[in-house]
Structure formats: C-alpha cells, structure tokens
Amino acid sequence: MDINIRKAIKHNIADNDKEQLRDTIVDAIQDGQEKMLPGLGVLFEIIWEQSDENQKNTMVDSLSKGV
Template identity: 70%
Template structure:
C-alpha cells in the first residue's frame, strides 16, 4: 500500500482558513494523541519552508528553550 501521508494531510487542510488551522494545531497539542504528531510535523514543515533565516533562528531558540523546560519538568 502506497500512502503518501504528507499529501493526505495537506489535502485535509487545503481549504482551511486561519481559525481552522489554529484550531487544528491547538486541538492536536491539547489532545496529546500520538496519531496527531505526523500532522503537526507537516504543518511545521510548511511553516519552516515559508520562514526567513531570522524566523528560523527564533523557532530554533524557542524549541531549545522548550526542550530544556521539558527536561527539567518546568
């Protein structure tokens, strides 16, 4: 079975507006379900590809801080 998960996820959100995209992200994070992780990965990929170098550095800094907080239990 040849399933292109990335294309399926993009197809599912292709008609979503700003509020729907935000709700998708918030719901996926709040639910904490493992099955949502690939979708969040595809969304992050889209964000990354649309970002300039400064935005990418800010995201990496935020990610680094989040990882540190997660590791310290804060």
C-alpha cells in the same frame, strides 16, 4: 498500500482559513495523542519552508528553550 501522509494532510487543510488552521494545531496539541504527531510534523514543515532565516532562528531558539 502506499500512503503519502504529507499529501493527504495538505489536501485535508487546503481550504482551511487561519482560524481553522489554528484550531487544528491547538486541538492536536491538547489531545496529546501520538497519532497526531505526523500531522503536526507536516504542519511544522510547511511553516519552516515559508519562513525566512530570522524566523527559523526564532523557532530554533524557542525549541531549545522548551526542551
């Protein structure tokens, strides 16, 4: 069985508005379950791909401060 996680997650959120996307992120983080990590990874990948270099640097700075 070959499941494309990226494709499935993108399909599941394709029609979500900004509030729904935010709720998805907040719920996944608050829930803290390991099974949510791949979905958050896909969402981060989408954000990364849509970001310019300054935004990417800001994200990396925030990440380095948080770890």
